[in-house]
Amino acid sequence: MPLNPARRRWVGALGAAAALAATGVALVPARAARKPVVEVWKSATCGCCHEWVAHLEKHGFQVKTHDVDAPGDYREKFGLPQKYGSCHTAKVEGYVLEGHVPAREIERLLRERPQALGLAVPGMPVGSPGMEVGSRKDPYDVLLVARDGRASVYQSYR
Template identity: 70%
Template sequence: MPTRRHFLGSVAAALGGAALGASGLACAATDARPQIEVWKSASCGCCHLWVDHLERNGFQVKVNDVAGPADYREKFGMPSAYGSCHTARVQGYVLEGHVPAREIHRLLKEKPQALGLAVPGMPVGSPGMEMGERKDPYDVMLVARDGKARVYQSYR
């Protein structure tokens, strides 16, 4: 016959398991946001602003401050012609430069056969490069694995 202590221990264990299960669900819900890993210079302010833009738009971001961000662009196969100040990866895609979160969400939804997206240079008005009302036109490029690219989205 179970004792009171045994009964209370069982209840406590069940409640603890339920609490762990609930916290596990909370973590799972948090982890449902796509994770982007970024390689950038520690001193680059616009890269930090781009990371903030990603976080505000539903991404988890892991930041790696490195001495040579361009080394990662090369490592991941992004042609230098599409280079910018930081490189990132999300679900197997490479992201180069100030790519808007909207286009990253679109990329992950459409899942095209591609290396990734790039915003070459550092166009004023792109996420992280805001300067008041000034907005220079720029294109988000869909870069194929062979290095060729086409316009994925234009911002005018």
């Protein structure tokens, strides 16, 4: 029995969906899959900053980078105390991100929406996103920084 044109399109679409599913491509509406833009201020020559940006993009974030001479100036401009400093500063939906913050914690921040200035990974701990060195992973904390400059541990990586 021949298929009518509407049913033929439906069967074709079902076949295409099955083929995509077999390749591991997620069938999610584009709007649901989009994450916010993370705007990053970094040095043009910093390799680990480039790797952190790649980590965010791999996890679905859109990233807009600004190569600047003094990334720390942006940390100060956004009100983050120097003691939480690292090699790059970013902003996402009103929050400040300092250093090699894992995408997982950024996603959590945006889901939970705490009253805070943002997240920081002070220094440049080996094993944090963008700071991978073989299998070495030094312990570090992701800090939730309050607007008054105090911080608490948001997530520990051991």
